[in-house]
Amino acid sequence: MHDNYKTLLKNNGMGRAGIGLILLVLLPALAAPLLSPYLPGEYSGSIFAPPSGSYWLGTNDVGQDIWTRLLYGARTSLLIGGGVALLATLTALVVGGSAALCGGLYDQVVMRFVDALLVLPAVLIAILASAYLVPGISLLIILLASLIWPQAARIFRARILSLKEEGYISAARTFGASETYLMVRHILPLLGPILSAVIVQHGRRAIFMEAGLSFLGVSDPTLISWGSMLQHALRYTYLDVWKWWMLPTGLLLSMTITGLALLGFALETISDPRLLPAGNR
Amino acid sequence: MNAKVNFNQNMVAEHVTDQPVLQIRGLKVNYGEKSILQGIDLELTPDQPLAVIGESGAGKTTLGLSILGLSRGQVSGEIAFKNRDILALPLNELQKLRGREIAMVFQSMANALNPVLKVKDQVAEAAQVHKSFLPKKNMAQWVEDVLVSVELDRDKWSAFPHQLSGGAKQRALIAIAMVNSPDLLILDEPTALQDPLTTATIIRLLKKSIQGRSAIIITHDLSVAAQLSHWTAVLYEGRVIEYGRSRELLQKPRHPYTRGLIRSFPDMMRGKDLQGIPGRSEWLQDGCSFQPRCTQSISICKDRQPILQGDKRHLIACHRGGVIPLLECRNISTSFGSTKVLQDVSCILAEGETLALIGESGSGKTTLARTIMGLVHEDGGEILLEGKTVGKRDKNFYNRVQMICQNPMESINPGMNVLQAVGEPLAIQKIGRSADRDDQVRKVLNAAELPNNKIFLQSYPHHMSGGEAQRVAIARALALEPRLLIADEPTSALDPSVQEKIIRYLLNLQEKKGLALLFISHDIALARKVSDRMAVIRNGRIVETGQTSKIITHPRHPYTRALLEIAAAGSMCSMRLKS
Structure with a gap:
């Protein structure tokens, strides 16, 4: 049936919480220059300064404002999350979609390739590749995207295969519709909910992986990242600084990931009505 | 009784030969500017009566009159009667011929009888004109024999025409025509204006009368043609457009005009409603005269007059060789995995025709439809559209062939509104501009008995x-105005009154545009009203196929009989009130 996804999302508690958490990170990140007088790379004060009126969360070991770096770090995380999500989802869609629509040998070959990628340990490869490449933001996005898309390709292929058998798809075929037309006009719009769920999950994984890589110190050291902030803060646990350096960073990272996870769950529920509690059907 | 037998034997013995009695070649008749007959070629052999059928004004009566040399127009061509050209004969020769060798029973019987002469005298008069035929002393007996043979009651022999009923007048006219034992009898609408019982007796009488001689029966009553003639010629705008054995021609007409005539004739056994021929006779000079009314005309039909051709048993004047087979399935086999769903299914669907595909659920009806549409791949066999093998279905194919799916709700994208859904075929085929498409959507919605206001769209x-x-x-299936519509249980969810309207609309399209319908249904009562022919399918095989009327009245396969019995059990007419 034709559902109004917006309304369904609004009525979903997890969805509302997820969106709230994401906005809580996203809005400050967008408004970063307004919320802080400093630049993230700027040595603005003395080192290890405790929180004060001019440095809300104090300064780090080289005198950079931690609050500012948190805000700009959110930008990095969200940029990588968004970039990877889009790139990986697009790749998955193209590969899974074409396999489903074309079928035959092409489908077999492509999906075996996807299977092969699926068994590779993504995190391990990410670490190894990053250690060699020391990637900046764009390279990191490409690297992460190329590691996490295969799972979604399987999801899309399965969904499109089932959509392909729908009566209205065969009906459109009998009007002379081409495969491209079917994809753009019929399948993509119906893929919407599952597409958004996959995008959100991709974003969540990407942010988490980026933080992990930075924490391990294998990404570009000039990247302002929550991961590297955590790693640096960890060096000074013998000082009191971790309270306003490590805790807020960790908290923000958890908030972002929890927010995306909640939103993802909510979208998945909506896209598959069987997951809805009985009352909401 | 005795006299009757003698009379007949007399007639039969005298005339039977295989040589053509009458040969008409290039007969043209003009009334001033208007040409009524535009080149007729016909041959008549004894004991093989010929029926001339066609709409009023086609030139049927003019043809009959011309043979008697009575036509008042400018006549050209040749009418050879026993090797004498009637058109070249001097008047006195012609008069000897008329009534004696060629007799005609005229159309308007009221005018053909002399109001002041008794019936018996009129018959005698007709005989006396040709004195040489009988010696005078036998005349009275002869006339009586004739009157007995036409079964005119003895008490009416001395009556005046105005005292006679229509049937009796017709008998008197037949007696007048028969009294000289003519070689060629021309009957012009012999049963017009008669009630069915009288018609039946007159036909019996005529059958007897024309036995052993040559006869031309001019009629628009196809049942008369079927009962009296061996051969039938179909006349349209002064030309013979189809000629063949009556039985074959009337059961399996090939010319679209003949088919239209037969469809508009109320046949007792046919379940399908009357369908006519679109338009009216226009007497155009260029091209095929039937072209303006034909649903399958192509460019050549507008330019050139088709020639009457074919084998000797069946001639037809049509550039397309008659009604074309629009869809032909040859030995189609389809399977899903190891399950054989269709096995060697063959069927033909002609232009402007309905083929009903009847069978229970799971018999393969829908699979056949989906195979034709290219949604299911056939393992073997061949599908032809307008005589050309269909390979991969392309836009051009779908422009001509459309399907109404079995599950309408599932066949419409839940994310599309009515305007988008119904307009989709037009958008995909890139037909017209957006506004034109919307107009077409409104038109077809109206045809499908739906509102076409903004709210519904x-x-x-x-x-x-x-x-x-x-x-x-x-x-949506009608939006592209297809030539062939595959309707898979198209009215299963409709109430009878809406169903009736939609079925009637489809049949109107069939009449006006030549839409061919493959009507898939398990409802025999409905299929009977819609279809010309029927194919019964069971377990993926067609077990019986033929004319719907024949299958309904004389089912051959036990499965068809079973289906019919079940259908008949549901008839409201057979319900009995419990006391």
């Missing part, structure tokens, strides 16, 4: 009832 499938969704699916 903006509504989504989940707003609709099952019946509305089905009508949307029907409208």
